[in-house]
Amino acid sequence: ESNIPRYKQEFHELKLIGAGEFGSVYKCINRLDGCTYAIKKSLKPVAGSANEKTALNEVYAHAVLGKHQHVVRYYSAWAEDNHMIIQNEFCNGGSLADDIVKRQNENRPFSEAELHQLLLHVAEGLRYIHSMQLVHMDIKPGNIFISKEKRLLAVNYDSADDGFDEEETLEEEITYKIGDLGHVTSISNPTVEEGDCRYLTTEILGEDVSHLTKADIFALGLTVYEAAGGGPLPKNGPEWHSIRQGNLKVLPQYSRDLNELIKLMTHPNPETRPSAVSLIQHRVLCPFGNK
């Protein structure tokens, strides 16, 4: 048992992958298991402060929300030399926010099928979170992370030279995962710490916490709208209110069905918005449809 701080002792820091007032996130390799992790280091919050509540909130949420393929996995958290440290699953494809910017620069918009996949994955993650009687409260492109895995799709043997020359076709499999559980709160006795105002609903502003799960659905609706090119989203002002009165631009490059579904998810009345469960069964997202 050395007195070298655990972080330095157990991890090799590869690179800084994010920084903000919340702290800094590093891509690290664990010296023992050789795996890569995303580790967030933040200043230890003052005991009893709101920041401490958020920090503990995040760890409690991760502990409750064990393993789900559409929620970023938590491994460990500890405090050392006046810092709070949390060790999470590393998602190698960056955040959805990064991907939206990248696609805009490369003029490579999401296809309708890719938007369905995004919607379905995050809705699956939300269904799990809501089934645990919790709500995320900060769904947005910056908190959705991407894991890319190369999958062997087929191996073609070149019959010409008696089959020794194989060529493999690899396919990149994308998985979207909900991350940053710092705003997670319980549905029954919520202590709502507001998330990013661009994705916030009017009822939450009005401290109406009677339909918290539908605030996550609203934020997911605007997240998909943004990925579909509807952004950038206003932080305040008349356009902010107009969106919340149901005025979203029609996105002509996508189906009427998808436009209508996004409209439904961002409906002014939270009760009209679909639950995560009904989203997953929605005919627009069921690839083979329930004829």
Ligand SMILES: Cn1cc(CCO)c2c3c(c(-c4ccccc4Cl)cc21)C(=O)NC3=O
């Ligand atoms: C800025 N940033 C970039 C990435 C991935 C880059 O490919 C990232 C991750 C996380 C987090 C994160 C968010 C909130 C709390 C703790 C962590 Cl480690 C932040 C991340 C996280 O939990 N897992 C990540 O991959």
